Amino acid sequence: MSARLQVRNLRVAYDRNLAVSIEHLTVEPGTLAAVIGANGAGKSTLINAIANWSRAAPRLSGEILIDDRAVAGKPADLLARRGVVLVPEGRGVFMGLTVEENLRAGLSAVNAGGKTYSLADIYTLFPRLRERGTTPGGSLSGGERQMLAIGRALRMAPRLLLLDEPSIGLAPRLVSLLLETIRALVDGGLTVFLVEQNVHAAMAVADSLYLLERGRVVASGSVAAMRDDPRIIEAYLGARDG
Amino acid sequence: MNVAQQLVNGIIIGHAYALVAVGWTLLLGAARLVNFGHGQIYMVSAFIAWWVMSTTGLPYALAVPLAILASAALGAIMQRLFLRLTLSQDLVNLMIATLGFGQILEGAAGLAFGPKPETFTSPLQAIIFTLGPVWFTAQDTLTVGATILVFLGLYLVLDRTRFGAAVRMVAEDPPLVALYGIQISHVYISIFAFEGAAVAFAAVLIAPRTPILTSMGFEQVVMTFVVVVLGGIGSVGGSYIAGLLLGLFTTFFSALVSPAYTTASIFALLIAFMVLRPGKLAASGNFAR
Amino acid sequence: MKALPAPLRLFGLAALALLGFFLPRLLGGSSHVYDTFGMIATFSAMSYGLDIILSDLGEISLAHTAFFATGAYAAAILSVNDGQGAWVAMAGAVLAALALALVLGMITLRTREFAFSLVTYAAAVVCMNVAANWDFLGGSDGIVGIPPLTLSIGPASFSASQPPQFWPFAYLLLLLTLYVVHRFRRSRLGQAALMVHMNPRLASMCGLAGNQVRLLVFLVSAPISALAGWLYAFQRAYVGTDLFDTYFLVLMLTGVILAGRRLLLGPLLGTALLVGQKSFFSLGAYGDKLILGTVLVGILCFCPKGLANLWRRRSHAAVEK
Ligand SMILES: Nc1ncnc2c1ncn2[C@@H]1O[C@H](COP(=O)(O)OP(=O)(O)OP(=O)(O)O)[C@@H](O)[C@H]1O
Ligand SMILES: [Mg+2]
Numbered sequence: 108m109s110a111r112l113q114v115r116n117l118r119v120a121y122d123r124n125l126a127v128s129i130e131h132l133t134v135e136p137g138t139l140a141a142v143i144g145a146n147g148a149g150k151s152t153l154i155n156a157i158a159n160w161s162r163a164a165p166r167l168s169g170e171i172l173i174d175d176r177a178v179a180g181k182p183a184d185l186l187a188r189r190g191v192v193l194v195p196e197g198r199g200v201f202m203g204l205t206v207e208e209n210l211r212a213g214l215s216a217v218n219a220g221g222k223t224y225s226l227a228d229i230y231t232l233f234p235r236l237r238e239r240g241t242t243p244g245g246s247l248s249g250g251e252r253q254m255l256a257i258g259r260a261l262r263m264a265p266r267l268l269l270l271d272e273p274s275i276g277l278a279p280r281l282v283s284l285l286l287e288t289i290r291a292l293v294d295g296g297l298t299v300f301l302v303e304q305n306v307h308a309a310m311a312v313a314d315s316l317y318l319l320e321r322g323r324v325v326a327s328g329s330v331a332a333m334r335d336d337p338r339i340i341e342a343y344l345g346a347r348d349g
Numbered sequence: 350m351n352v353a354q355q356l357v358n359g360i361i362i363g364h365a366y367a368l369v370a371v372g373w374t375l376l377l378g379a380a381r382l383v384n385f386g387h388g389q390i391y392m393v394s395a396f397i398a399w400w401v402m403s404t405t406g407l408p409y410a411l412a413v414p415l416a417i418l419a420s421a422a423l424g425a426i427m428q429r430l431f432l433r434l435t436l437s438q439d440l441v442n443l444m445i446a447t448l449g450f451g452q453i454l455e456g457a458a459g460l461a462f463g464p465k466p467e468t469f470t471s472p473l474q475a476i477i478f479t480l481g482p483v484w485f486t487a488q489d490t491l492t493v494g495a496t497i498l499v500f501l502g503l504y505l506v507l508d509r510t511r512f513g514a515a516v517r518m519v520a521e522d523p524p525l526v527a528l529y530g531i532q533i534s535h536v537y538i539s540i541f542a543f544e545g546a547a548v549a550f551a552a553v554l555i556a557p558r559t560p561i562l563t564s565m566g567f568e569q570v571v572m573t574f575v576v577v578v579l580g581g582i583g584s585v586g587g588s589y590i591a592g593l594l595l596g597l598f599t600t601f602f603s604a605l606v607s608p609a610y611t612t613a614s615i616f617a618l619l620i621a622f623m624v625l626r627p628g629k630l631a632a633s634g635n636f637a638r
Numbered sequence: 639m640k641a642l643p644a645p646l647r648l649f650g651l652a653a654l655a656l657l658g659f660f661l662p663r664l665l666g667g668s669s670h671v672y673d674t675f676g677m678i679a680t681f682s683a684m685s686y687g688l689d690i691i692l693s694d695l696g697e698i699s700l701a702h703t704a705f706f707a708t709g710a711y712a713a714a715i716l717s718v719n720d721g722q723g724a725w726v727a728m729a730g731a732v733l734a735a736l737a738l739a740l741v742l743g744m745i746t747l748r749t750r751e752f753a754f755s756l757v758t759y760a761a762a763v764v765c766m767n768v769a770a771n772w773d774f775l776g777g778s779d780g781i782v783g784i785p786p787l788t789l790s791i792g793p794a795s796f797s798a799s800q801p802p803q804f805w806p807f808a809y810l811l812l813l814l815t816l817y818v819v820h821r822f823r824r825s826r827l828g829q830a831a832l833m834v835h836m837n838p839r840l841a842s843m844c845g846l847a848g849n850q851v852r853l854l855v856f857l858v859s860a861p862i863s864a865l866a867g868w869l870y871a872f873q874r875a876y877v878g879t880d881l882f883d884t885y886f887l888v889l890m891l892t893g894v895i896l897a898g899r900r901l902l903l904g905p906l907l908g909t910a911l912l913v914g915q916k917s918f919f920s921l922g923a924y925g926d927k928l929i930l931g932t933v934l935v936g937i938l939c940f941c942p943k944g945l946a947n948l949w950r951r952r953s954h955a956a957v958e959k
Contacts, residue, residue, distance in 0.1 A: 158528070160524070160527060160528060161524075162524050182527070182532075183527040183528065184526075184527040184528075184529075184530055184531055184532045184533070185532075187527065187528055187529065187530040188530040192528070193528050194528075195525070195528065198522065198525065199525070199528075201517070201518050201521050201522065201525065202521060203517050203518075203520075203521045204514055204517060204518065208514050211511065211514075212511065212514050212515070212518065212529050212531075213529045213530055214529060214530035214531050215530050216530075259529070263529075263530060383752045383755075383756070385759070430935065430939055431938075431939065433939065434938065434939070434942070439942070440751055440752060441696070441697075441698060441751065442938050442942050443938075444698060444752055444755055445698060445891055445895065445934065445938060446934070446935055446938040446939065448700075448884070448887070448888060448891065448934070449888060449891075449892070449930075449931045449932075449933075449934030449935040449938065450931065450935055451884070451931070452884060452885075452888045452927055452928075452930055452931030452934065453927075453928055453931035453932055453935065454931075455884075455924075455927055455931075456924045456925065456926070456927030456928030456929070456930075456931055457924075457928055458924075459923070459924030459927065460922075460924045460925060460928065567763065567884055568763055568767075570759065571759070571760045571763045571764075574756045574759075574760060575760070578756075609767070609770075609771035610767070610768070610771060612763060612764055612767045613764045613767055613768055616760050616761065616763075616764040619757070619760065620745055623745070623749070623757075
């Protein structure tokens with residue numbers, strides 16, 4: 108089977124500053140790949156580049172393939188409709204729309220390529236959201252907002268779900284709950300590319316791992332193999348901030 | 350002074366103001382855009398309807414939808430031209446560009462229709478209702494009814510439909526809209542098409558009250574601007590009420606004080622509002638981005 | 639490019655100014671050419687008033703037609719109704735514009751971006767309305783019969799009634815305006831304006847009161863446009879509400895934007911192109927409006943930084959090859 112996502116020679120620059128330079132990166136279908144790295148390592152820049160989306164105006168070059176089809180340069184809204192769905196860092200839902208409106212607002216093509224999640228599916232997955240159906244996004248708690256962001260992304264039948272630090276700002280117990288939910292979705296067939304600062308939590312759920320430093324992949328492999336990698340041990344034993 | 354009659358006149362004029370402003374309410378409130386070509390689209394719409402009626406002999410009822418379609422297309426073309434400025438949120442240049450577009454329309458209309466005032470009439474103006482001391486025409490009734498319907502319709506569309514949600518999304522966070530799979534340029538172009546159609550609808554209903562001139566666009570924007578600001582920028586209901594109150598105000602002002610200085614009095618009203626509620630227009634408010 | 643030594647630069651500038659003065663003569667010297675050049679000088683002086691708001695403060699004032707008209711009306715009233723000389727009319731024009739600018743500046747002090755533009759636009763419309771209805775300002779007929787411009791300096795007296803005689807005055811006004819704008823950009827106020835525009839946060843950290851700077855810049859800019867109006871009143875011998883026409887507004891905006899913002903000679907070049915078209919290749923009043931609007935929209939859509947930038951890009955590309 109071919110890879111769901113392949114990245115080759117990707118370079119992303121803000122003005123003249125190269126923020127990401129990646130030779131090679133792959134995500135297999137039905138797996139969860141996690142990217143870890145310190146603040147400013149380029150994790151968000153990378154995941155945004157895959158969705159061809161940014162709040163700034165970075166310059167991209169290189170190849171991005173989704174199911175062997177080149178997608179680099181395609182507009183972000185088209186990619187989203189075709190199932191490359193990003194939940195960005197920070198503000199990821201509309202504050203002025205209610206929970207249900209947020210869940211209904213997404214537009215996806217019939218050939219988006221992933222499993223279609225109904226509104227009921229989302230409410231089963233995140234029962235909290237059902238109770239808050241008519242609440243505006245702006246009145247949700249941080250955790251509820253993340254659930255909503257993931258929920259609305261699932262509604263778009265993602266063939267590749269890109270999650271940028273979904274656990275940021277959540278209580279430790281909620282972090283593992285959220286990541287376990289994501290893991291369960293992957294076990295159900297979803298493909299996820301996840302950015303996570305919490306190395307420990309990422310290792311608990313991911314299949315493969317990429318360690319990013321100053322925009323470059325310095326270590327990668329299956330979680331099992333990476334567990335013994337000295338750079339990982341060094342990173343998350345706290346020699347550097349992990 | 351016939352107070353009852355002035356009251357009726359004020360209500361009619363007020364609805365006219367509100368209807369002329371409804372496109373801007375959406376434009377400014379939802380998309381943070383302005384259109385200084387607004388008055389010129391009003392002028393062009395009236396002339397299109399007049400031209401259709403006088404050259405082809407089509408009835409008013411058919412000229413109206415034609416003018417609305419033409420102006421919706423005009424609005425869409427305008428936004429298509431300015432798309433790059435809109436997407437980069439270059440509001441300053443966008444504003445000047447709409448002013449230039451208005452100038453194009455005025456020049457083109459002048460070339461096509463000449464400098465003479467023309468009489469654009471609706472058959473409904475001849476139908477007059479008398480109720481005790483007051484009278485009004487069928488055209489007035491249509492104007493009031495249509496305005497109420499347009500406002501109600503806009504409110505429902507914004508509140509209940511997917512398209513309405515998309516407009517609210519664009520207003521809140523344009524970049525995020527793309528991640529929901531929505532092509533933002535379509536939303537912007539639709540908003541401008543609505544702006545064109547709405548002002549055209551207003552023009553065909555209201556312009557028959559006076560002779561039409563190709564230079565009549567200049568002042569239209571001011572009243573619209575005041576309605577939108579007093580209504581609380583972007584508030585559909587607010588614009589309706591502001592339009593109505595403004596209509597009553599101008600009617601009584603011109604009856605009691607001076608008809609010549611009505612525009613000046615409106616401006617004074619605007620300034621008073623800005624002084625009393627400066628936050629609405631200050632840089633910190635939602636008005637400036 | 640290396641900067642020339644100061645005396646040499648001064649000499650160069652003087653030679654350039656002299657050349658500019660004789661340009662209409664070199665182009666045939668007909669009355670029409672002089673008239674066109676007078677118009678270019680007057681209208682570009684008017685545009686410079688807007689230029690320092692648009693380029694330095696980064697706001698769009700749509701009230702500069704009102705300042706222009708204020709200058710013209712003040713000149714007309716003082717010279718026709720009160721029989722005053724041109725100097726008094728000039729002082730009146732400046733004072734009237736300052737007063738209007740102060741009022742408008744206070745009103746718009748806290749508004750930004752399109753709120754600012756909308757309020758200034760509304761102010762211009764109101765001014766036109768007042769001019770059209772107030773008999774003191776001539777009502778809708780305007781004020782006619784403005785005498786020829788006569789300026790006396792000591793015993794010498796200069797008078798102009800024909801375009802060729804008018805040209806030196808217009809040219810002087812233009813040079814004076816250029817000098818003022820140049821000095822303004824180097825002044826502390828000019829620097830502060832730019833800082834308030836480009837980086838309001840930093841500006842306030844440097845202790846610059848943004849609102850004060852904005853008001854002062856407004857007060858500098860209004861008399862520039864008003865002086866152009868003062869001259870225009872004598873040039874045309876009458877004033878009327880057509881001075882408020884959006885044509886002048888769009889002319890100013892296009893003049894400033896066409897060549898490029900924050901270029902000292904930009905508004906002059908832009909205005910020269912536009913007035914030259916109107917004067918030598920006119921398509922009638924409506925056709926000219928159409929052209930003006932098209933130029934403005936075209937520039938903003940395809941080259942928002944102005945023609946100078948296009949040329950600069952071209953030469954850059956050539957270098958890179
Ligand atoms: N909008 C921007 N403009 C300029 N440089 C930027 C911008 N966004 C990010 N950068 C730079 O790109 C590099 C990578 O930033 P990025 O946001 O991708 O890091 P990150 O790994 O996501 O960090 P964090 O863990 O804090 O989210 C940083 O050096 C940052 O300074
Ligand atoms: Mg990040």
